[in-house]
Amino acid sequence: MILLLAVLWAAPPATPRAAARACLESSREAAVLACREALARSPSPASAATLHRLLAAELGALERWEEAVESYRAWGRLRPDDAEPRVLLGGALLFGLDRPSEAAAVFQEAIALDPAVAAAHGGLGDALAVLGRHPEAVAAYAEAERREPAYFETRPASRERYARSRTGEAWP
Secondary structure (H helix, E strand, C coil): CHHHHHHHHHCCCCCHHHHHHHHHHCCHHHHHHHHHHHHHCCCCHHHHHHHHHHHHHHHHHCCCHHHHHHHHHHHHHHCCCCCHHHHHHHHHHHHHCCCHHHHHHHHHHHHHHCCCCHHHHHHHHHHHHHCCCHHHHHHHHHHHHHHCCCHHHHCHHHHHHHHHHHCCCCCC
């Protein structure tokens, strides 16, 4: 009986829609498996973009950053005119993989796609601050704050990097 339940529990969802629903409704490792199963069923480009977004978020939560970056990149390829996948990709590169140069380039792509996205400017500021490019970081942070006056209220680490960059100091 227990073996039968284990087999039923591990069985993949019966339909593409059920696989996508399992991706959305599961968490962590179960969500990763469900999202990959749904992607293997060749969903429409719009559905695949959503699945990659969900998959990347779960992989990030599991600190599987290389895989998360791959999924963010796939999402970005499916949404070439959307800044959001690039902002989240930049964050994964910067904070998950400690690749600030690559992150800065990705944040700049996001800004080119949609200059109104404060998180793209703030992320660029974070990457530039880590790189020690303080005057450029200050300009990026100022633009983030101009675009979203409350930008730093929920980002204390970025607020501190901004303050330190104004004096040319590194923060951690």
